[in-house]
Structures are given as C-alpha cells and as structure tokens.
Amino acid sequence: MKMGIIGLPSAGKTTIFNALTGSNLPTGTGAGAGQLEVHTAVVDVPDARLGKLSDLFKPRKTVFAKVTYADIGGLKADAGREGLPGPLVNQLGQMDGLLHVVRAFDDPSVPHISGSVDPARDLAAMEAEFVLNDMLAVDRRLAKLTEERQKGGRDRGLIDREIGLFQRLSEGLSHERPLRGMKCTLEEEQLLTGFALLSLKPMLVVVNTAEGVQAPSVGATGTGMLAIALQGRLEMEIAQLSPDEARSFLSEYGLGEPVRDRVIRVSYDLLGLESFFTVGEDEVRAWTLPRGETALDAADAVHTDLARGFIRAEVIAWDELLKLGSLAEARAAGKLRVEGREYVVADGEIVHIRFNV
Ligand SMILES: Nc1nc2c(ncn2[C@@H]2O[C@H](COP(=O)(O)OP(=O)(O)OP(=O)(O)O)[C@@H](O)[C@H]2O)c(=O)[nH]1
Ligand SMILES: [Mg+2]
Incomplete structure (x- = not known):
C-alpha cells in the first residue's frame, strides 16, 4: 500500500510523516511551500497473527506486509486554470490513497498561508483543486477521443464506451462532486488505470490537532473518505x-x-484491503490484497510465475492452522481446502499456491 501525505504548506505533513515512520526529517523548513519535494519511507504493517504463525513455523525469515508513506511537499490550493504541475500529478497518481493533513493547531510562530486556521475550509479548498484538476484531465481525454472517433482506427464501440465513461465523469465533476463516490464497472476501472484522477483516490483526512484540544469537525464525508484526529x-x-x-x-x-498502527488499520479499511499469509520453514510472510480478489490475484501478488503456472490454491484460516499445528496435520484432517483460481480470498487466510511453469 502506498499512501501519499499531502496538505497545504505548514499543515504538519512532515511532522505526521515522522510520527508514522519514525523518521527524523526536519520540520518547519517551509520546504513544502516551494518546489515539489518527496520523501518516502517503508514501514511494516503490524500484525499479531504473523507473530503467532512465526512462533509455530520458526522460519528463517518473518516478513511483514509493507506500507510506503510519501511526504509530498509543494501542493498549494491555488493552481488556477492550468491545473496542478505535471510532476506533482504524476507523484500523486502513483499512490493508492492520500493522507491529507489539515491543520487545526494554532501557533503564532507558524503562519498559515490563508492567514487563519480553518481546517474545514482547507479541506474544501484541496477538494476543489483536485476536482478542477480532474476536470481538465477528463476534458483533454474527451477531446482526444472525439478526434479519434472521427479519424477511425480503434474499434468504434470501444471508443464510444470510453466517451460515455468520460462524459459521466465530466458530469459529476461539473457539479463539483469528487470522483470517489462513482460506481464503475470492471472494464471502466481498467480504462481509468492510466489516468491520475486525483479525486478518485481514497482520502484519509488527518486533522492535526493541538495538544489537549478537542478536534474540530471538518465535514469529511462521502464514499472513500474518512477523518481521524x-x-x-x-x-x-x-x-x-x-x-x-x-x-x-x-x-x-x-x-x-x-498512532502508526491506527493509521494503517484505518487506511486498510478505507482502501478495502486485507492480508493473507504464506508459510513455510524458510519464510512466514504477510501480503496485502484488495478485498474481493481471488486466489489467482494472491498468486500474482507473490510472484507473476505463480499466477502464470497456477494449478490450485490450498487454503486455511490462520487460527485454524494454529490449532492444527502444521499444514500436514491440516491436510490429514481434511481442513486444508483446495480452491481454484476464482476463489475469493478472505482476510487472515493462509494461501499455499500449487503451480507449474
Ligand atoms: N503546535 C503545533 N505545531 C505543530 C504541529 N504539527 C506541526 N507543527 C509545527 O508546524 C510547523 C510545520 O510543520 P511541518 O511538519 O514541517 O509541516 P509541513 O506540512 O511538512 O510543511 P511544508 O513541508 O513546509 O509545507 C513546524 O514548526 C511544526 O513544529 C502540532 O500538532 N502542534
Ligand atoms: Mg514538509
């Protein structure tokens, strides 16, 4: 999972990045007010189940699932008609979700670019910025598609379906609705993968609150958005x-x-992610998978070869395996289920892929 930490200058992005990653980046530099600047760190996804599996298998290596946090400075809410700079949009586009730091702490030594502290206003301003940016991107795409349709070349039906999709996006955006709430078919999702549509990204709003003060409400509602203080x-x-x-x-x-555990847990929920495990003497490991994905997707997450040569998956819940003591015992007890590629993996399952390449 990749989370991009964004927010207005001096909102506390680097402070939160340090809190979540244990890094020691300098804060209060004002760096984020100027050029695009990105710092990343990778942290383990805490998981007590993994520890227990590791106690059972005593593997050479125990590997946690990973979260990458990127502290992305350089975003202001005044890009105007041109939209956001390309390199910034590229960075944001690579993220699975955005962690938006909005400032709720007051501190005379840290000036706010808008002159006053108002987290709800700042959140709305960033949303408007993203909606505008997406609007420009969607309009550009629509112009291209219309041109392509006239010239011919690609399958007409396909182009028409794509035009239909982008018109729907355009319609929502013109009513200032972020794209997060939109329902898409699988084909439509695939058509959108190449586009860095920012208002489509799930957003965790972090209200950066002063010590001992009740966090204000910022009006972070709707599909794909959650707020924590x-x-x-x-x-x-x-x-x-x-x-x-x-x-x-x-x-x-x-x-x-x-807080690092809590943010990861909330982010998993928001992004609709779950964990599965692979076990063995060599390695016990946790992996991240979008909820609803299949055994074949799980195989692909481990290694493309496993997906290519997929034969079947052997599956058991982690706690059941702990009770039975080993995969061999589980197999003997008939508790190791044999599943095909379409099987939908559940959170906490051990997925053992049989493959042949
Ligand atoms: N009082 C108080 N100050 C804070 C808090 N969080 C951040 N600050 C201060 O606010 C200033 C800016 O914090 P940063 O974490 O550097 O903010 P940023 O969003 O990374 O800033 P840029 O990268 O420059 O845009 C620093 O002086 C921090 O010490 C907080 O919760 N309370
Ligand atoms: Mg910073």
Whole structure:
C-alpha cells in the first residue's frame, strides 16, 4: 500500500510523516511551500497473527506486509486554470490513497498561508483543486477521443464506451462532486488505470490537532473518505522514543494504540484491503490484497510465475492452522481446502499456491 501525505504548506505533513515512520526529517523548513519535494519511507504493517504463525513455523525469515508513506511537499490550493504541475500529478497518481493533513493547531510562530486556521475550509479548498484538476484531465481525454472517433482506427464501440465513461465523469465533476463516490464497472476501472484522477483516490483526512484540544469537525464525508484526529507534534515525539519508553508514555497518557498502527488499520479499511499469509520453514510472510480478489490475484501478488503456472490454491484460516499445528496435520484432517483460481480470498487466510511453469 502506498499512501501519499499531502496538505497545504505548514499543515504538519512532515511532522505526521515522522510520527508514522519514525523518521527524523526536519520540520518547519517551509520546504513544502516551494518546489515539489518527496520523501518516502517503508514501514511494516503490524500484525499479531504473523507473530503467532512465526512462533509455530520458526522460519528463517518473518516478513511483514509493507506500507510506503510519501511526504509530498509543494501542493498549494491555488493552481488556477492550468491545473496542478505535471510532476506533482504524476507523484500523486502513483499512490493508492492520500493522507491529507489539515491543520487545526494554532501557533503564532507558524503562519498559515490563508492567514487563519480553518481546517474545514482547507479541506474544501484541496477538494476543489483536485476536482478542477480532474476536470481538465477528463476534458483533454474527451477531446482526444472525439478526434479519434472521427479519424477511425480503434474499434468504434470501444471508443464510444470510453466517451460515455468520460462524459459521466465530466458530469459529476461539473457539479463539483469528487470522483470517489462513482460506481464503475470492471472494464471502466481498467480504462481509468492510466489516468491520475486525483479525486478518485481514497482520502484519509488527518486533522492535526493541538495538544489537549478537542478536534474540530471538518465535514469529511462521502464514499472513500474518512477523518481521524491526531496530535501531530506529540505523536512525532512519541515515535522518536524507544519502544519501551513509548509504551509507558502511551499508557501514562491513556493513549492506547500507537498512532502508526491506527493509521494503517484505518487506511486498510478505507482502501478495502486485507492480508493473507504464506508459510513455510524458510519464510512466514504477510501480503496485502484488495478485498474481493481471488486466489489467482494472491498468486500474482507473490510472484507473476505463480499466477502464470497456477494449478490450485490450498487454503486455511490462520487460527485454524494454529490449532492444527502444521499444514500436514491440516491436510490429514481434511481442513486444508483446495480452491481454484476464482476463489475469493478472505482476510487472515493462509494461501499455499500449487503451480507449474
Ligand atoms: N503546535 C503545533 N505545531 C505543530 C504541529 N504539527 C506541526 N507543527 C509545527 O508546524 C510547523 C510545520 O510543520 P511541518 O511538519 O514541517 O509541516 P509541513 O506540512 O511538512 O510543511 P511544508 O513541508 O513546509 O509545507 C513546524 O514548526 C511544526 O513544529 C502540532 O500538532 N502542534
Ligand atoms: Mg514538509
């Protein structure tokens, strides 16, 4: 999973990036107000189930699923008629979801580009920016398709279906509706994969709140959008403690679950992701898969060869395998199910691919 951390200049993007990744990037530099600047870090997806499977198999390696966070500076909400700069749109287009930091903390030493702190306004401004950007991209595509239709070449029916799709997008956008809520067929989804439509990306709004203050409501509603409140600066400080210190700090302040775990959990929900496992003496590993995807997709996530030579999948829930003690026991007990390529994988299943290339 790749999450792009975005927001207005000085909203606290780098602070939140540090909190989520344990990095130590300098904050308060004002870097994000100028050129595009991207910093990435990869973190493990915490998963207690993986630890238990690892205790059972005692593999040489235990590998967690990964989340990549990208701190993307350089986004302002005033791109105007030209839309956002191409390199920025490219960066954003590579993300599975966006983590939008909106500023709710007040601090006279950190000026706000709009002169006052108003998270709901900032969120709306960014949404408008994305809608405008998508509108321009959709219109460009429609012009191209119309031209292509006149010239001929590609299958007419296909072009017409694509025109229909982009007209629908254009219609929604012209009513200032982000594309997130739109329902698409599988074919339409495929037609859209090449386009960096920003308002289509699921968005986790992080309300960066001052310490000890109730988080304001920012009106983040609708399909594909969720909001959570974080105390960015405090969380960044916690992320820089040793694990032991962090634990005692969290319990002392009644903060419970570390914020890095919570953000990943919420993001998985928002993006509709789940985990499956592969097990063996060599490696016990967690993988990320969109909910509703099949055994063949799971095979492909592990290695394209496994998908190419797919024969069947052997499947068992992680806790059932723990009870039975080993794959051999599970097989003997008839609990290791044999499934075909169309089988829809459930969260927490062990998927053992039989293949032949
Ligand atoms: N009081 C307070 N200050 C914060 C909080 N989060 C960030 N700041 C301060 O706000 C300033 C900007 O934070 P950054 O994390 O650098 O913000 P940014 O969005 O990365 O900024 P650019 O990359 O320059 O656009 C820094 O001085 C931070 O210390 C917070 O929760 N409370
Ligand atoms: Mg920054």
